[in-house]
Amino acid sequence: MSAFMGEVIGTMILIVFGGGVVAGANLKKAFSNGGGWIVITIAWGLAVTMGVFAVGSISGAHLNPAVTIALAITGDFPWNEVVPYILAQMIGAFLGACIVYLHYLPHWGATKDSDAKLAVFSTGPAIPHTFSNILSELIGTFMLVLGLLFIGANNFTEGLNPIAVGLLIVVIGMSLGGTTGYAINPARDLGPRIAHFVLPIAGKGSSNFRYAWIPVAGPILGGSLAAIVYTYLFKGVVLSSFWVVIAINVLILLAFFITKGESKSIGKKVA
DSSP: OOHHHHHHHHHHHHHHHHHHHHHHHHSTTOTTTTOOHHHHHHHHHHHHHHHHHHHHHHHOOOOSHHHHHHHHHHTSSOGGGHHHHHHHHHHHHHHHHHHHHHHTHHHHHHOOOHHHHHHHHOOOOSSOOHHHHHHHHHHHHHHHHHHHHHHHTSOOOTTOHHHHHHHHHHHHHHHHTTTTOOOOOHHHHHHHHHHHHHSOOTTOOOOOTTTTTHHHHHHHHHHHHHHHHHHHHHHOOOOTTHHHHHHHHHHHHHHHHHHTOOOOOOOOSOO
16 A cells, blocks of 8 residues: 555544544434533544554554644655645545545434534634634644654554554543634545535535634644744754744734634534
8 A cells, every 4th residue: 555545544534433423423313412522532532543553554644734744844754745645634534524424324414403514524613713713723733743743752562652642632632622623633624624515415504614724724833833842842953944933823823813803603513
């Protein structure tokens, strides 16, 4: 299997299990309806663990454009492979969302709440506020990438790394996920959001592309920031991109802090 196909399959597995647990919790007449936040966060952690177990030895199991970009910044991944990896992750996320749609096929019509249906595919803010929403995604992904780099710096018994990564996802979801549904992954949000847009889902509402840039930009900003901070603090190396990344993060956050704009958004039942 090629690394490209590894990222497609690994990300597809991530979304099948992650989107699947939200579908089970949100869609009416599913036995798991009303499962709640704890069930969702644990299942998302296990979803990442399974994706990493599946293709970690093939592609490194990035499964996340923010991770791919962060590793390229640290020099641990070649820049010429970044675009193919991101494309593979987007394809895998889209396919995973389609599988979830098919699996729960009769339940879409049984569910009247269009926001609950959208939440199966993509995230949204508990309180729409552009600055706070992008900051939440930035912080969540900062902790994700920093945690991944911490895990990679330790020597684990073979096979334990994916479990550690899954636990990291669980604690991010439980601690930081309640504000925006912790996308912390542009492909995880945008790929399924596109699937929601194109699939013939009974009674679906808007795919809310007006909000969609936040779970793309926030994770990329946070992951990039984590990459330069980790390299500086733990390796004593100031990367050539250090001040560029700092400046971009500050300018974007400052712009939205000054405007104090609130994003018009739908969907509160997110994960």
